[in-house]
Amino acid sequence: MTEPINKIAIVGAGLVGSGWAIVFARAGLEVAVYDTLPTVREGALPFIKDALADLQGVGLIDDAAQILARIRIAGTIEEALVDADYVQESVFERVDVKSEVSQLIDAAMAPGTIVGSSSSGIPASAFTQDCVNRERFMVAHPVNPPHLVPVVEIVPTPWTDKAAAERVRVLMERVGQVPVMVRREIEGFILNRLQGALLNEAWALFEEGYASAADIDKTVAHGLGLRWSFMGPFETIDLNAPGGVADYAKRLGTLYHGIARSRKEPRPWSDELIARVEDERRQVLAETDLSARREWRDAYLTRIAAFRKQSGDKGDA
CATH class of the missing domain: 1.10.1040.10 (N-(1-d-carboxylethyl)-l-norvaline Dehydrogenase; domain 2)
Incomplete structure (x- = not known):
C-alpha cells in the first residue's frame, strides 16, 4: 500500500507559495519553504502569520500558532527537499525559469517524491521533458490565494505516471482542496x-x-x-x-x-x-492602494469561506 504524503516542500515563496504552505500546514502536514530570493524567503512567514490570524478570526482554524509551527524556511533547495514526499513548485510563470527550477528539484528529490507545478497555463511537458524523474512531475494549478480558493487543476504530462497523479488528487482532497482532473494537456488548462x-x-x-x-x-x-x-x-x-x-x-x-x-x-x-x-x-483605485485592496479581497474571500464551511457547502450538487 502506498504511504500517505506527510512532508511537503514549497519551492517559490511568493503569494501563491505562501498560500500553499498554509493549505498543507493547516491540514497537519510538515512544510519546508524555499525561495532563491532572501527577501522573499524572509517575507513568507510574516505573510503567513497574518493570513493565519485572519483565518482564526473568522473561525476557519482553531490554533494559528500551532499551524505556523509546522512551517519552516529552508536556506537551500536541497534542505527544503529532505524527506519531502511532495513538492509544490510555485516560481515565476516562464518556461526557462520553470525548466531551471524543475531540473534543480529533479536532482535533489528522493525516490518516490512527486512534484506539482503551480503553473497557470504552461503545460508541464514544456519544462520537465529533460528531467530524469519526469514521470513524477505534473501541474497542480491553484487559484490565488490557494488557502482561500480551493480548486486545484491536476494536469498530467503525456509521460506522467497515472498513479502519481492519483496520489496528488488524494492529497488535495485530504488537505481540503477541490481537485479537478484535466484529462490531457491544453494551454491554459480549464x-x-x-x-x-x-x-x-x-x-x-x-x-x-x-x-x-x-x-x-x-x-x-x-x-x-x-x-x-x-x-x-x-x-x-x-x-x-x-x-x-x-x-x-x-x-x-x-x-x-x-x-x-x-x-x-x-x-x-x-x-x-x-x-x-x-x-x-x-x-x-490608485496604484499605491492595490496592496490594500488585495487585503480587502482576501478578507472578503475569508468571510465567504467561513460561510461556506458553516453551511456545509462543498460546491457539489
Missing part, C-alpha cells in the same frame, strides 16, 4: 480558458464602447458572479430553464452560437486599449 473567454469578451465590449470597465465589472460582481460563486456554468443553465439543460439549449443555443460567430477573429489586447482600461482603473 480555469484560465474559461476565464480567458470572459476576459476577451470584456476587453472587446470595452474597446467597442458598449460599457465602461466599471459597469462590465458590475455585471459580473452583482450578476453572473453571484451564481458562479457556488455553481458552475452547466448547473447554472440546467436550473435556468423549466426542462433543464436540454430545454435551455433549445431556447438559447442559437443566441449563443450567434455571439460566438461574432467573435471569429479575436484581436489581441492592444497597448492603446490596455492604457485606456488602466487609466479608468487608476481613477478608481
Whole structure:
C-alpha cells in the first residue's frame, strides 16, 4: 500500500507559495519553504502569520500558532527537499525559469517524491521533458490565494505516471482542496480558458464602447458572479430553464452560437486599449492602494469561506 504524503516542500515563496504552505500546514502536514530570493524567503512567514490570524478570526482554524509551527524556511533547495514526499513548485510563470527550477528539484528529490507545478497555463511537458524523474512531475494549478480558493487543476504530462497523479488528487482532497482532473494537456488548462473567454469578451465590449470597465465589472460582481460563486456554468443553465439543460439549449443555443460567430477573429489586447482600461482603473483605485485592496479581497474571500464551511457547502450538487 502506498504511504500517505506527510512532508511537503514549497519551492517559490511568493503569494501563491505562501498560500500553499498554509493549505498543507493547516491540514497537519510538515512544510519546508524555499525561495532563491532572501527577501522573499524572509517575507513568507510574516505573510503567513497574518493570513493565519485572519483565518482564526473568522473561525476557519482553531490554533494559528500551532499551524505556523509546522512551517519552516529552508536556506537551500536541497534542505527544503529532505524527506519531502511532495513538492509544490510555485516560481515565476516562464518556461526557462520553470525548466531551471524543475531540473534543480529533479536532482535533489528522493525516490518516490512527486512534484506539482503551480503553473497557470504552461503545460508541464514544456519544462520537465529533460528531467530524469519526469514521470513524477505534473501541474497542480491553484487559484490565488490557494488557502482561500480551493480548486486545484491536476494536469498530467503525456509521460506522467497515472498513479502519481492519483496520489496528488488524494492529497488535495485530504488537505481540503477541490481537485479537478484535466484529462490531457491544453494551454491554459480549464480555469484560465474559461476565464480567458470572459476576459476577451470584456476587453472587446470595452474597446467597442458598449460599457465602461466599471459597469462590465458590475455585471459580473452583482450578476453572473453571484451564481458562479457556488455553481458552475452547466448547473447554472440546467436550473435556468423549466426542462433543464436540454430545454435551455433549445431556447438559447442559437443566441449563443450567434455571439460566438461574432467573435471569429479575436484581436489581441492592444497597448492603446490596455492604457485606456488602466487609466479608468487608476481613477478608481490608485496604484499605491492595490496592496490594500488585495487585503480587502482576501478578507472578503475569508468571510465567504467561513460561510461556506458553516453551511456545509462543498460546491457539489
